[in-house]
Amino acid sequence: MADPHLSPEHESLAAELALGVLEGPDRAEALRLTLSDPAFAAEVEAWRRRLSPLLGTVVAAVPSPRVWNAVEARIGEGGEMLPSARLRSLRLWRGAAFVSGAIAAGLALILVSGPPAPSVVVVPPATSIAVSQLSGADSSATMAVAYDPQKGLLRLGAAALEGSAKSPELWIIPEDGVPRSLGIVRADGDEITVDAGLRRFMSDGATLAITMEDASSAPHKAPSAAPVLAGKFSII
Amino acid sequence: MGKVGEENAGDARTRLVVALREAGAGDVSALRRVYGLTSAKLFGICLRISGDREAAEDILQDVYVKIWRRAATFDAARASPVSWLATIAHNAAIDWRRAQPRRDTAPEGALGTVADDAPQADEVMVQDEERLRLLACLNGLERQQAEAIRSTFLGGLTYQQLADHLQTPLGTIKSWIRRGMLKLKVCLGDG
Structure with a gap:
């Protein structure tokens, strides 16, 4: 379906990202748009669906047994948080919000998660730190986030992110659509102080997102991959 | 294709959808079934794009960990399970290629293999x-x-x-x- 919000340039860029032909700054720009522009992200997904049947024509090959063994080791034995564990950590964060409610006064921010399952935690008026979750467009991982605007303190709950050699890098994407790196964060829960120069971007309409990046060269100017988690800021 | 073949393809698709749903609920043995049904096809995609067997196995490992995490979000009404899985493999392999500019040259056989790409009858993959x-x-x-x-x-x-x-x-x-x-x-x- 033609999307009236997409310029012909962006339509073309979405097709090119799905096709895989982009590199360098063009790819970075396209990946950035998948974070900041839902219509663009939807067009990329539509192209992936259109092209996917072609992948059925690739000749099959048998991988060595070490692959399954490694997969099994990574998803088993606590290496992976089960949904129940994630829920527990979310509840912990909700608890933390009540405890630290006295810290901030006045301004409360809430993260409204993106698709597929918007899940906003209603915060009682007594608490001024709002808690919600970041979620992935096509992943079951979620992350609870709380922000204290007075101290510039951002608290992140644990999330079951890709356990590869890459590390989660947090981005704030204000309404200009340009992602600013807030640095590498720990996937098992973290607390970071947002740089004074970046705090002005932590405002209504901004998006928080996490991409998996090379920790040694962080913070980066732009994301190199699609986000694994994203959610929107809105002031309540 | 004859009726019998269509039924086989339909059965395979149903088995895969069921296995994905169970994997999404946290059943590791169901993911093992997904792996059994699809790993050769997805490995073919990783190998074709990376052009390097060892790298392709690393990519494939990441792909199945991703599948494990995303299985609960698969919607059989919106996508064919094989296409959905193949897209995850394709994206992961492209991410890998673009992440290493020095090694990012056209792999042997990346081109001129149109003959190999002719549709093949394949129980699981018939789309x-x-x-x-x-x-x-x-x-x-x-x-x-x-x-x-x-x-x-x-x-x-x-x-x-x-x-x-x-x-x-x-x-x-x-x-x-x-x-x-x-x-x-x-x-x-x-x-």
């Missing part, structure tokens, strides 16, 4: 009408446009790599692909 429709639309494009789309997507090539390989100006390659993609979208009926 019925969707694939036939896409192949028909590709066949309706100018030959250069169709081959540029096919070889970049399946071979994991960038615009520049295809331009170098064909010794054709970059602008010409871009124009083939952009015009081809526009026509493809219209032909597929959702332009």
Whole structure:
């Protein structure tokens, strides 16, 4: 379906990202748009669906047994948080919000998660730190986030992110659509102080997102991959 | 294809959808079944794009960990399970290629293997009408446009790599692909 919000340039860029032909700054720009522009992200997904049947024509090959063994080791034995564990950590964060409610006064921010399952935690008026979750467009991982605007303190709950050699890098994407790196964060829960120069971007309409990046060269100017988690800021 | 073949493909698809649903609920043995049904096909995609067996096995490992985490979000009403899985493998392999610019050269066999890409009867992978429709639309494009789309997507090539390989100006390659993609979208009926 033609999307009236997409310029012909962006339509073309979405097709090119799905096709895989982009590199360098063009790819970075396209990946950035998948974070900041839902219509663009939807067009990329539509192209992936259109092209996917072609992948059925690739000749099959048998991988060595070490692959399954490694997969099994990574998803088993606590290496992976089960949904129940994630829920527990979310509840912990909700608890933390009540405890630290006295810290901030006045301004409360809430993260409204993106698709597929918007899940906003209603915060009682007594608490001024709002808690919600970041979620992935096509992943079951979620992350609870709380922000204290007075101290510039951002608290992140644990999330079951890709356990590869890459590390989660947090981005704030204000309404200009340009992602600013807030640095590498720990996937098992973290607390970071947002740089004074970046705090002005932590405002209504901004998006928080996490991409998996090379920790040694962080913070980066732009994301190199699609986000694994994203959610929107809105002031309540 | 005969009726028996269609039933087999349908059965395989059903088994895969069920296994994905159970994996999404946290059942490791169900993921093992998904792996058994699809690993050869997904490995073929990783290998084709990375051009390196060892790298392809690392990518494949990440792919199944991703599948484990995303299985609960798979919606059989929206996508064919094999296409959904193959797209995860394709994206992971492309991410890998673009993340290492030095090694990011066209792998052996990335090009000129159109004969290999002829549709093959395959119990799990028969994708019925969707694939036939896409192949028909590709066949309706100018030959250069169709081959540029096919070889970049399946071979994991960038615009520049295809331009170098064909010794054709970059602008010409871009124009083939952009015009081809526009026509493809219209032909597929959702332009």
